[in-house]
Amino acid sequence: MIVSINPTSGEEIASFEEHSAAEVDSALTAAVRAQRAWRARSVEDRVPLLRQMAVVLRKEKTRYARLITQEMGKPLVESEAEIEKCAWNCDFYAENAPRFLADEFIESSATESAAVFDPLGVVLAIMPWNYPFWQFFRFAAPALAAGNGAILKHANNVPQCALAIEEVMTAAGCPDGLFRTLMIQPDRVAGLIADDRIAAVTLTGSTQVGAIVAAQAGKALKKQVLELGGSDPFVVLADANVEAAAAVAVKARFINVGQSCVNAKRFIVEEGVADAFVQAFRRGVERLKIGDPLDAETSIGPLARANLRAALHEQVERSLAAGARLEIGGQPIERPGYYYAPTILDHVTPGMAAFDEETFGPVAAIVRVENADEAIMLANQTEYGLGAAIWTSDLGRARQLARRIDAGAVFINGMVASDPRLPFGGIKRSGYGRELGVCGIREFVNIKTVWIGPARNSAPASKSE
CATH class of the missing domain: 3.40.309.10 (Aldehyde Dehydrogenase; Chain A, domain 2)
Known part of the structure; x- marks a missing residue:
């Protein structure tokens, strides 16, 4: 059972049954199927989803902000600012993703070569409770724009926020199966990371948990982005x-x-x-x-x-x-x-x-x-x-x-803060990889070199009779 506790009173708000193994399996299969279709679309065809995500977030800002405050306790004015920042992030990537993901051509007199940016697949997002909407949407907007799918394993003390995020995605018109929230206990995460249907992992959380996830993902040779502790x-x-x-x-x-x-x-x-x-x-x-x-x-x-x-x-x-x-x-x-x-x-x-x-x-x-x-x-x-x-x-x-x-x-002469326009992440035991900015959208892509030599006729020229 996954339980939501109001930290202002210490009282239980709601409880939820875990997803069964069969439900998890079905979600992963659906995500892979949906992502294959999603990656076939151009980035210009993907970014309208991000714009609609921003619309839904702003329309329901008051309700979602109250939900954040009730589940994890931050002042309501800060919760409202969190929702607005999520919407800004979605708008930012909707505007800039086509430019960030455009093929980069390398000049050469003899060949036409380029670096192209292909999605990796379905990314597992392991998210914390302290910014329950922002931590997800700062990952999801660029990852989806790049053609990936997403599975969310949220912190178990904010289950209502996790389900509300799924509500946002559905209301915005996210293709069926491309995103899913999974309600599971932490001891089941290793199985998700090892599953071949998961292509990569992103985690925001403690340094201790980051080390565990890094070891599990490393064993499976899967890309990770880790944003961990700080002092x-x-x-x-x-x-x-x-x-x-x-x-x-x-x-x-x-x-x-x-x-x-x-x-x-x-x-x-x-x-x-x-x-x-x-x-x-x-x-x-x-x-x-x-x-x-x-x-x-x-x-x-x-x-x-x-x-x-x-x-x-x-x-x-x-x-x-x-x-x-x-x-x-x-x-x-x-x-x-x-x-x-x-x-x-x-x-x-x-x-x-x-x-x-x-x-x-x-x-x-x-x-x-x-x-x-x-x-x-x-x-x-x-x-x-x-x-x-x-x-x-x-x-x-x-x-x-x-x-x-x-x-x-x-x-x-200012306060450290994340900004959709600037890369965000740490070094040492604060993690590795970057979110936000152009760096963030390129974390979960295959940077592929395409080299094209001069055209040659493969068949010999025919002789005249």
Whole structure:
């Protein structure tokens, strides 16, 4: 049984029976059949589906946003923004897929050669709960435009969102069988990955799960894209606009109740401005409103699950025991649901849980450094490499420092965020492969070389009588 729990109250919302082995088999067979027909269409014939997906998402934005908030707890205004971003992504690929997938010709006086982009087949998407619509649609729009089919295995705490995604696809006119949501337990995923009808795998999730999926897909020699954990540094140098940096830092850490791989987590601040930054940061945190996420004024709702809150609090306690100083928060909130007080830990150093581990929730770690070189060194002193931010008034130096940071993205004087126009992904234990932009649409294609030599007559010329 797959159960949906409302994290605001801890009460069960709905439950669903798993799909049987026969139902899974039927879905895979149908997906392969549908994908063969879908790939035969031109990309120009595929992109109207993406436009309709955007239409449906916007038409039902209010309903889908409430569903996200009820199942995983983020504030309603953020859920609405998530649905709108999904629609934007669909529109972006509808507009740009024909150009991204156009044959690339190689000039030669003797031959006509080109790189062409063929779909791989049916892609298994293993998706997380923290952005239950966005994580799927940022993969699906380019993958479908490229001619692939898709099978969704969503996180089991957001089953209603998983079924709502299937509703979107059906309402948009997706060919029967080309996409399907499967309601199964995690221990059945290995069988899907090994199945010959699955051509490739994409996963957004924890580093631990990513390693398991990578091993399973690697054993089957199947392409993977993995977007995994992060411990993003937010570097504030002494010449930065401290008030502006602190204001953005509040959003960068506490958006989605801090439950994002790409949230800023380690705030690495030059000592000369550290006190001023912490004070400004604290003022911003104190203005956050904790409450019912369905209330439009709420900025901090519950964490998605009780075990996530327990793990976060244990990390805070270990960090304090190791010498971190509690600036604000540091405790679960005594009310129904899985709430945790927005927390700032100051004087965090390497070796503490808040520095070394990914903290998935509303906890910020302040790390004080002497200079920019030490800031970059500590920014890179992590097993992760997803995103990073640098705050400074010297843009020339910022560009140089950005090249020294080990991350898939570096934002200067801004908050790290995904954007349909820009490639998104990480290095090290944050995964590999890219989503979004032209790079994202080319992850699940066969980049095929087509070489054509000069025409020759194969039959000898006939002799005149």
